[in-house]
Amino acid sequence: MLDAADGLIDYLNASPSPFHACESSARMLRDAGFVQLAERDEWPVETGRWFIIRGGSLVAWSTEHSDGPATGFRVVGAHTDSPNFRIKPRPDRSSLGWQQLGVEPYGGLITNSWLDRDLGLSGRVTVRQDGQVQAKLLLVDEPLLRISRLAIHLDRSAAEGESLNKQFQLSPHWGLDSAPMFVEFLADRLDVAAADVLGWDVMTHDVQPAEYVGLAKEFIAGARMDNLATSYAGTRALLDAVGNAPATPTTQVLVLFDHEEIGSMTDRGAFSVLLPTVLERITATLGGSRGDLHRALAATVIASGDMAHATHPNYADRHEPEHRIAMNGGPVLKINTNGRYATDSVGQAAFVQACAQADVPVQSFVVRSDLPCGSTVGPMTSALTGAVTVDFGAPTLSMHSVRELVGSDDQRMYAAALAAFLSPA
Incomplete structure (x- = not known):
């Protein structure tokens, strides 16, 4: 039961930023024979296992089970970003020493959950080194920063929850005058001159x-469950699926988008042409035309994964009473008739069949x-590709808090369902 849960814990701890999450997935992919390609290069025409990274987004695919350029795609999607605080371009401030x-x-972070936490720094820094501009990963997994809350003696209303000004009351402190x-600081950590630090994320x-957490390790508590739990499960599922030929030929794809938490309308968000472009280029490597791409998309099913709200035992009235979501109760179909989720009955059927194939239960959230x-x-x-799409997730509490909670056994069922989806019987 704990194999997938152990893997998720390791993945979370190694992935404090979207850029590190892509590297964590890339390591798993490389170990399974996937080869990284550059978007600016010509891509190989032979079948195989490939992936690309664009900033904090990753797309991986296998054409080993394809049957020509019009072969439909099975796509599992997730996102790598989570709510947090990001460092401004001119961040240095001094107040009272x-x-x-x-x-x-x-x-949409739960701001108060970040107070009185020990915070490190991570992300990407663009530098000039050896005459070239290059991006470097930064990871300082040390307690450097802290946003201290005001003592209750100075604000008695704090007992009922603070109302915080985002400009003036959330600046973390990290030292005194020295x-x-x-x-x-960045230059020292990356071994470059300060003048050669050109920008940072x-x-x-x-x-x-x-x-x-729990008497029997029933739960996992940690940061960035939304949505690295799906990023990990999707990566693990692709590795399991490539070894199993589906009953109907398909091209197996994993896409991990950045910037979902801020609307996805960036060069590497889900509102970009990243996925459609990669699918078109895959079709071309298989010898296909644009017409073949459209035929393939008509035979495609996309499973879009993002964490789902478990029914909170202290706030049961905030949930739909006929759709209780149990922790460690299996993957969750997410349905909304107003289109906030893409699930329709066709996509739902594909996901239900995948769960049955994997012998795991399935729940429904509205x-x-x-x-x-x-x-x-x-x-x-779904709108950008025209493909049948189903939204799903895994049960979660404290979503968008600095630390979230998921079920340990859900992680095994989550990855198994996605592997079955990518390689349907």
Whole structure:
């Protein structure tokens, strides 16, 4: 039961930023014989296992079970980003002898959950080195930063929950008068001159590692479950699926998008042409035309994965009463008649069949009719490709908190269902 759960814990702890998540998946893919390609190069025409990385996004695929250029795709999608604080371009601040950093909230984070946490830094820094401009990964998994809350003696209303000003009350402190300028800190960590640090995509992360919770290790608590639990399960599923020939020939694809938490409308988000372009190029490597691509898309099914709300035992009234979602109860179909999720009956059938093939239960989530519904990359991916799409997730509590909670056994069932989806019997 704990094999997939152990793997998720390792994946989470190695992936504090979207860029590191892509590297974590890339290591797993390379170990299974996948070869990284560059988007600017010609791609090999022989069948095989391939992947690309664009910033914090990754696309991997296998054409080993394809049957010509019009072969349909089976696609599992997820996203690599999570809500956090990101470092501003001119972050250095000083107040009353304290050295602080200017940060900007990224995505819909539960702000109060980040208070009084030990925070590290991670992400990507673009530098000039040896006459070339190159991007370097940064990982400082040490307690460098802290956003301290105000003592209750100075604000009695804090007992009922703080109302925080994002500009003035969320600047983390990281030293007193001796702290270096942020650019100097980056330069020292990356072994370049400060003048050669050209820009950064650097963010904060909680340095407390993911770990088991519960008397029988029923749960895993950790950061970035939304949505690295799906990124890990999808990567693991692709590795399992490539060894199993599907009953009907298919091209197996994994896509991990960045920027879902801020709307996906970037060069590597789900609203970009990243996935359609890769699918078109795969078709071309198989000798196909644009007409073959459209034939392939008509035979394609996409499973868009993002975490699902487990029914909270302390807030049962916030959930649809006829659609309770149990922790360790299996993967969750996400359905919304107003199109906030892409699931229709055809996509639902494909996912239900995959769960049956994997011998795991399946649950169904709908939001309470008088509450707004969140969304994910499924609808935009479906709109851009025209392919049948199903949205799904795994049960989660504390979504968008600095630490979230998932079920240990759900991770095994999650990966198994996705492997079956990629290689249908």
